[in-house]
Amino acid sequence: PLPIHSIWVDPYTRAALKEYAWNRRTTMGDVVRAVLLDVIQNADDESLLGPDGVTANKRLSVKVKDKTWEKARDAAHAAGFSINSLVRRRLRKMLIDEGLL
Numbered sequence: 590p591l592p593i594h595s596i597w598v599d600p601y602t603r604a605a606l607k608e609y610a611w612n613r614r615t616t617m618g619d620v621v622r623a624v625l626l627d628v629i630q631n632a633d634d635e636s637l638l639g640p641d642g643v644t645a646n647k648r649l650s651v652k653v654k655d656k657t658w659e660k661a662r663d664a665a666h667a668a669g670f671s672i673n674s675l676v677r678r679r680l681r682k683m684l685i686d687e688g689l690l
Contacts, residue, residue, distance in 0.1 A: 591652035596621060596676050597645035605689040606649075606680060621651045624679050625661040632664035632675065639682030639690075641674060 598606070610617045631637065658672075665672040684690040 592655050592658075593650050594653055594658050595648045595650045597673050598647050598649050598677055598680065599643040599645050600647050601690060602643070602677065602681055602684065603647050603649060605684040609684055609687060609689055617649065618651045618653075621649065621676065621680070622653055622657070624676050624683075625653060625657055627679065628661040628672070628675055629657070629664050632661075632668035632670070637682055638675070638678040639680075639685050641678050641681075643677075643681075645673070645677060 606617050606620060610620050613620075627637070661676075662672040665675040668675070681690060
């Protein structure tokens with residue numbers, strides 16, 4: 590079984606992510622895993638970041654390989670961000686672009 594890692598998001602982002610995944614007939618976990626892969630490749634691309642400043646008080650648990658999580662975490666730290674902030678802001682940007690936030 591895959592290990593479980595968590596990202597902290599606000600309730601509105603979580604609800605919008607659920608709708609985004611439903612519209613694409615996928616899961617929230619699949620969307621987050623895709624964002625993690627993007628973080629590994631483009632951690633320093635700030636054009637992919639949405640606004641922050643929201644209270645992230647909901648935990649979003651995702652099954653993801655430790656190796657993938659560690660690569661994304663290291664890439665985020667190298668770019669000067671925490672993994673939670675970088676993933677949350679990328680999710681928010683994607684959801685804003687889709688008109689869900």
